[in-house]
Amino acid sequence: MSTAAAPALDDHDHDHHAGPSPGLIRWLVTTNHKDIGTLYLLFSLTMFFVGGAMALVIRAELFQPGLQIVNPHFFNQMTTLHALVMIFGAVMPAFVGLANWLLPMMIGAPDMALPRMNNWSFWIMPFAFTLLLSTLFQAGGGPAGGWTLYPPLALQTGNAFPFVILAIHMMGISSIMGAINVIATILNLRAPGMTLMKMPLFVWTWLITAFLLIAVMPVLAGSVTMLLTDKYFGTSFFNAGGGGDPVMFQHIFWFFGHPEVYIMILPAFGVVSQIIPTFARKPLFGYASMVYATSSIAFLSFIVWGHHMFTVGMPLAGELFYMYATMLIAVPTGVKVFNWVSTMWRGAMTFETPMLFAIAFVILFTIGGFSGLMLAIAPADFQYQDTYFVVAHFHYVLVPGAVFSIMAAVYYWLPKWTGHMYNERLGKIHFWLSVVGVNVLFFPQHFLGLAGMPRRIPDYALQFTEFNMISTVGAFLFGFSQLLFLYNVVQTIRGGAKATDQVWEGAHGLEWTLPSPPPYHTFTTAPEVK
Amino acid sequence: MEIQETTPISISVANRRLVKRLLLITVAMFGFGFAMVPIYDVLCAITGLNGKTGGRVAAVESSAVDEARTITVEFIASLNVGAPWEFTPQVNRMQVHPGQYYQTHYLARNLTGHALVGQAIPSVAPGLAAQHFQKIECFCFTRQIFQPEEGREMPVVFRIDPNLPPDVHTVTLSYTFFRVDDAGG
Amino acid sequence: MTTSRIAQAGAIATGGALLAWSAVAHADFALNMTPGATAISHEVYGLHMLIFWICVVIGVVVFGVMFWSIYHHRKSRGVVPAQFHESTLIEILWTVVPMLILIIMAVPATKTLIRMADARDAELTIKVTGYQWRWHYQYLNENLGFFSTLSTPQAQIHNDAAKGEHYLLEVDQRLVVPVGKKIRVLTTASDVIHSWWVPALALKKDAIPGFINESWTLIDKPGIYRGQCAELCGKDHGFMPIVVEAVPEAEFQQWVATMKASKLNTLTASGGKTL
Numbered sequence A: 001m002s003t004a005a006a007p008a009l010d011d012h013d014h015d016h017h018a019g020p021s022p023g024l025i026r027w028l029v030t031t032n033h034k035d036i037g038t039l040y041l042l043f044s045l046t047m048f049f050v051g052g053a054m055a056l057v058i059r060a061e062l063f064q065p066g067l068q069i070v071n072p073h074f075f076n077q078m079t080t081l082h083a084l085v086m087i088f089g090a091v092m093p094a095f096v097g098l099a100n101w102l103l104p105m106m107i108g109a110p111d112m113a114l115p116r117m118n119n120w121s122f123w124i125m126p127f128a129f130t131l132l133l134s135t136l137f138q139a140g141g142g143p144a145g146g147w148t149l150y151p152p153l154a155l156q157t158g159n160a161f162p163f164v165i166l167a168i169h170m171m172g173i174s175s176i177m178g179a180i181n182v183i184a185t186i187l188n189l190r191a192p193g194m195t196l197m198k199m200p201l202f203v204w205t206w207l208i209t210a211f212l213l214i215a216v217m218p219v220l221a222g223s224v225t226m227l228l229t230d231k232y233f234g235t236s237f238f239n240a241g242g243g244g245d246p247v248m249f250q251h252i253f254w255f256f257g258h259p260e261v262y263i264m265i266l267p268a269f270g271v272v273s274q275i276i277p278t279f280a281r282k283p284l285f286g287y288a289s290m291v292y293a294t295s296s297i298a299f300l301s302f303i304v305w306g307h308h309m310f311t312v313g314m315p316l317a318g319e320l321f322y323m324y325a326t327m328l329i330a331v332p333t334g335v336k337v338f339n340w341v342s343t344m345w346r347g348a349m350t351f352e353t354p355m356l357f358a359i360a361f362v363i364l365f366t367i368g369g370f371s372g373l374m375l376a377i378a379p380a381d382f383q384y385q386d387t388y389f390v391v392a393h394f395h396y397v398l399v400p401g402a403v404f405s406i407m408a409a410v411y412y413w414l415p416k417w418t419g420h421m422y423n424e425r426l427g428k429i430h431f432w433l434s435v436v437g438v439n440v441l442f443f444p445q446h447f448l449g450l451a452g453m454p455r456r457i458p459d460y461a462l463q464f465t466e467f468n469m470i471s472t473v474g475a476f477l478f479g480f481s482q483l484l485f486l487y488n489v490v491q492t493i494r495g496g497a498k499a500t501d502q503v504w505e506g507a508h509g510l511e512w513t514l515p516s517p518p519p520y521h522t523f524t525t526a527p528e529v530k
Numbered sequence B: 001m002e003i004q005e006t007t008p009i010s011i012s013v014a015n016r017r018l019v020k021r022l023l024l025i026t027v028a029m030f031g032f033g034f035a036m037v038p039i040y041d042v043l044c045a046i047t048g049l050n051g052k053t054g055g056r057v058a059a060v061e062s063s064a065v066d067e068a069r070t071i072t073v074e075f076i077a078s079l080n081v082g083a084p085w086e087f088t089p090q091v092n093r094m095q096v097h098p099g100q101y102y103q104t105h106y107l108a109r110n111l112t113g114h115a116l117v118g119q120a121i122p123s124v125a126p127g128l129a130a131q132h133f134q135k136i137e138c139f140c141f142t143r144q145i146f147q148p149e150e151g152r153e154m155p156v157v158f159r160i161d162p163n164l165p166p167d168v169h170t171v172t173l174s175y176t177f178f179r180v181d182d183a184g185g
Numbered sequence C: 001m002t003t004s005r006i007a008q009a010g011a012i013a014t015g016g017a018l019l020a021w022s023a024v025a026h027a028d029f030a031l032n033m034t035p036g037a038t039a040i041s042h043e044v045y046g047l048h049m050l051i052f053w054i055c056v057v058i059g060v061v062v063f064g065v066m067f068w069s070i071y072h073h074r075k076s077r078g079v080v081p082a083q084f085h086e087s088t089l090i091e092i093l094w095t096v097v098p099m100l101i102l103i104i105m106a107v108p109a110t111k112t113l114i115r116m117a118d119a120r121d122a123e124l125t126i127k128v129t130g131y132q133w134r135w136h137y138q139y140l141n142e143n144l145g146f147f148s149t150l151s152t153p154q155a156q157i158h159n160d161a162a163k164g165e166h167y168l169l170e171v172d173q174r175l176v177v178p179v180g181k182k183i184r185v186l187t188t189a190s191d192v193i194h195s196w197w198v199p200a201l202a203l204k205k206d207a208i209p210g211f212i213n214e215s216w217t218l219i220d221k222p223g224i225y226r227g228q229c230a231e232l233c234g235k236d237h238g239f240m241p242i243v244v245e246a247v248p249e250a251e252f253q254q255w256v257a258t259m260k261a262s263k264l265n266t267l268t269a270s271g272g273k274t275l
């Protein structure tokens, strides 16, 4: 099943100066970075709606105390799959899609370095997610042990288990291939004169992200492989009865898991660092410190994983170490925020939709950073851990953080990609509905967590009712607002006002020197970078 | 290759070399995931993480018994799900002097009409005391086979290492009994 | 026009958030963390508020500068963009100052953490075992052990009956403990990982099959303190609450005597468990 794409590869089109293959075949056999970027972005958008539908099931059930819509087992399947779909299906592929479209155009390369591998890394994804989502229709249902897959609970999963593990392996392979491609493209295909310290920040953040991916996706693969052998082949990596230790899984998982959260946010930092200077009409403040801050965040992300495990009963020294290390991450993160604000300072700003999303990103991501700092304080984390406060934290960094940056990026570069301007009015309406929706959805969750509501529960005590209701209203507002985004994007692809080559008055960078839309093959001769 | 650079061959060579290196990192990190298992065990042994205490025989050592110091040792027993035994410590607590060897028993009885294999997993609290809890004989060193309905006493011979940090006054030894034959959960 | 809208919305949002959060400062259990019933829980609450206010101040300054800039540095006001893009001094400053702030936070946090880790010299040890989906409590100093299970009727959960005051936070057998005594809590589990959490005690510790985890509490005030399992443990994870009842010593002794004699006691006379 997963090899269905293989035969198509054999008649792969070696002559890159030809146009695309005709019809639908084009999308199956394409090795063109723009086509593959488009595929990734469309796939991500689809998964965003699939994962979003699951989120609405969760929020609908939580609208009132009592069990109304789904049973607890199905509820747990929804939380587990929502997280897996959003992380691996929506956010990560969206950034890979942006990388595909933008990296070659930003560094003056004709395509990605490894175009055939590129085709593979995309086409693995639909199969992986078909496999993952098919478990919902199996007897016994899908995985229900949480996206973190903690044993022994995860080992109680029924027949869905091997499907989930295989799907995770496929996503991992796809990500690793994508990362290798990104690194090879950036290191080997830069146009003459494009030195590392001249690269746009989006390129820099993706380079670092790609290294993170290569470092941690294999660790995830290792950990889920151990789960698989524990369940089916009698090993005891995580089974205390056989001399193993369930907590060890958490260590291995979070060794992957914490860098993973930065995999989802570093490219977002890159996007915002492209957009703010454009609309402030002023160069990015502190370019070099942005690069150093990103690198130190990436480095620190490898030594803080224990902050997800403060309650497992680590020795005091361990808790202190993870607490201090985690607090340290706030420093380079702060540097980035200060740099963005300084970029706006004394600029000449306009507020088109991409800029609105970027500004909202800076504010709301920072709020997520603040709650992260609170969570880093181990004694206080004992109260926050596994409550809605954590849910609020990671949604602030992931939704108005990562997701807003993706939307900002789409509005920002869509005119370049399609040659058409999107509907600005609709874009602004989408922005305002989203920003209101997301705060109504997630801000009350801080209160819920502090007041003592655990996460991952389908029903709750009565004192949590009001904020849950508000949160659910916000969820539906946010969710349905995204249909405007879909409509706007589709309309822009189909037609609209002609976009200029530079599109935005303040835009700088190689991609803006190309026609809008850019021809199928660009920079077949490398541009000269001063 | 398809890339029209001034030196197309060198780029494809560079790509190939880079891909090889990156694949090497990938494989190494996959291995690292597995390597975390023994690394973690070593860390546990050093730090008493999780109260892991050796399922191994400690060397018999003779050192001065510290009569001046008395430590309370608590014994607790737990059963994992699907372990059909009755399992209890013979005594709930003992007063011991560091350096001195003591013996106690746990009692276990197979509650089923068929043979069972069990494995007891020790754990010590506080975690820092784990490496100072030395067992020279313990039913947890091996799997225990029980005939139908069989009940028996299982001995533990232990001592508290005199190097136990001076501020520890109570040490708890816990055993969890797991069923380990295939029929087990 | 757009910009003033942004500024306005921003001001409203910040003001609203601040208002909401200052209500938080008034220790309303439904909105904020509980200060709790132990010295440790008060310390934790203090830490939480300290860091919260530090974050608020930083936020007000940073977002304030940003909104000021958004308002004044608009193209529509005809400003000419400056072209500066670095300043070593200011970049060093905003690296060093946050470091100092972090140290200010880390000092009290470290002190509290050290105190929380110190379970020595407890007068009473209670073993807490997580099961799918109920808790078992064993008093190691007594031959006493029993299960504690959700007592909310299914009809309430399925909306066939009106929900009671302590919906989902009530159990058949409470964990009764004496006030004013240091209690050591040993957590473990029988099947999957659970986590024993009582917010008023600022005590949350994972219950892990095969291992015991140590923690402690010392409750000042008699009262009933409710909590829940805080680690996903399967289908009924949301339905295994914890209810701790702290009572004066004499009352506690009386309760122990009654419980030991009752048939709820799952420990046999020899101390043997009949599970």
Ligand code: HEM
Pocket: A148, A261, A262, A264, A265, A307, A308, A326, A327, A329, A330, A333, A368, A369, A370, A371, A372, A373, A375, A376, A381, A384, A385, A386, A390, A393, A394, A397, A398, A401, A402
């Ligand atoms: C200032 C930076 C940050 C700090 C100090 C921080 C700190 C933390 C801490 C301590 C936790 C564990 C909370 C607990 O479970 O008790 C946590 C959870 C989490 N964080 Fe962050 N964080 C930061 C930024 C981010 C970013 C940028 C992302 C993603 C884009 C992120 C995503 C998450 C997620 C997904 C979880 C929950 C994982 C789970 O349990 O399922 N965080 N964070």
Ligand SMILES: [Cu+2]
Pocket: A257, A258, A261, A304, A305, A307, A308
């Ligand atoms: Cu983390």
Ligand SMILES: [Cu+2]
Pocket: C193, C194, C195, C229, C230, C231, C232, C233, C234, C236, C237, C238, C240
């Ligand atoms: Cu639970």
